[in-house]
Amino acid sequence: MRRFFYSIISKILERIPLWVLYFISKLFGSIVYYSCKRRREIGLKNLKIAFPEKSEKERKKILKKNFQHIASSFFEIFKIPSLKCCWKDVFSLENKEVMDKAVSEGKGVILFLAHYGNWELFGALLRFLGYPLNVIAVKQKDEDFDRLITYYRNYYGINIIGKGNALKEGIERLKNGELLAFIGDQKVTSGGILVPFFGKDALTTVFPARLSKKKNIPIVICENRRIGPMRYYNRFEGPFYAKDRSPEEFTAFLNGFLEKHIKEDPTQWFWPHRRWER
Numbered sequence: 001m002r003r004f005f006y007s008i009i010s011k012i013l014e015r016i017p018l019w020v021l022y023f024i025s026k027l028f029g030s031i032v033y034y035s036c037k038r039r040r041e042i043g044l045k046n047l048k049i050a051f052p053e054k055s056e057k058e059r060k061k062i063l064k065k066n067f068q069h070i071a072s073s074f075f076e077i078f079k080i081p082s083l084k085c086c087w088k089d090v091f092s093l094e095n096k097e098v099m100d101k102a103v104s105e106g107k108g109v110i111l112f113l114a115h116y117g118n119w120e121l122f123g124a125l126l127r128f129l130g131y132p133l134n135v136i137a138v139k140q141k142d143e144d145f146d147r148l149i150t151y152y153r154n155y156y157g158i159n160i161i162g163k164g165n166a167l168k169e170g171i172e173r174l175k176n177g178e179l180l181a182f183i184g185d186q187k188v189t190s191g192g193i194l195v196p197f198f199g200k201d202a203l204t205t206v207f208p209a210r211l212s213k214k215k216n217i218p219i220v221i222c223e224n225r226r227i228g229p230m231r232y233y234n235r236f237e238g239p240f241y242a243k244d245r246s247p248e249e250f251t252a253f254l255n256g257f258l259e260k261h262i263k264e265d266p267t268q269w270f271w272p273h274r275r276w277e278r
Helices: 002-015 018-035 037-050 056-082 096-104 119-128 143-153 163-175 207-215 247-264
Strands: 091-094 109-113 133-137 159-162 179-183 192-197 200-205 219-228 231-240
Touching (some): 002 056, 002 143, 018 037, 037 056, 056 119, 056 143, 096 231, 119 133, 163 179, 207 247
Parallel strands (some): 091 231, 133 159, 133 179
Antiparallel strands (some): 192 200
């Protein structure tokens, strides 16, 4: 029954006009902001860590817009099937030559990005550009919902790698010259290291740094930022190599880029996440 409900809702969202989609998402985001006290408190606590110079009023304003942005980003996922005919109007792109240079080495490319902008649509852009993309993702607790989200992620051929298989399959994909994306701003429960993020130590995945150092694999920093309704600015930076730097030093270096992106528009990062908890 739940699967049927998700299917009906998704098909409706695929077909409604964008202005209706954004009206619904903004309303939904506002409702969640006011009704979900726990997530609101987490978000405000995180904003205080990242922007101590801002007033509480400013941080609340950022967080409310952030909840609306997150809702819009989620609802936009259902527009993925319609992107093929208009993706060049949706995405603007800077520094494509950075990615092409990294790919040309034939070692595969590690992508390092944040929960910023709309990372789901960013995956579709990479497929439109012709890059073979692999993403490491956590399975959702709701199996029917997980199946639904996976359908849209797979729509243009993104390969989803489960956490249990990440190391082995990820390395194999890189050996084939493919792209392997890491969301670098998630708290990791095991195998992470403490590195500064907005001036405070946060548990961060060290896998990209260690893999780059061991195999001399290029890392490309990716930015995806909303600049309007269903309009995104995208930029590649790099390629970078761990070389003689320690995993801690290089991971902190990568985190610095994510900080820079978030500061450009704080309303677009995923603030209701327990980023600094251990």
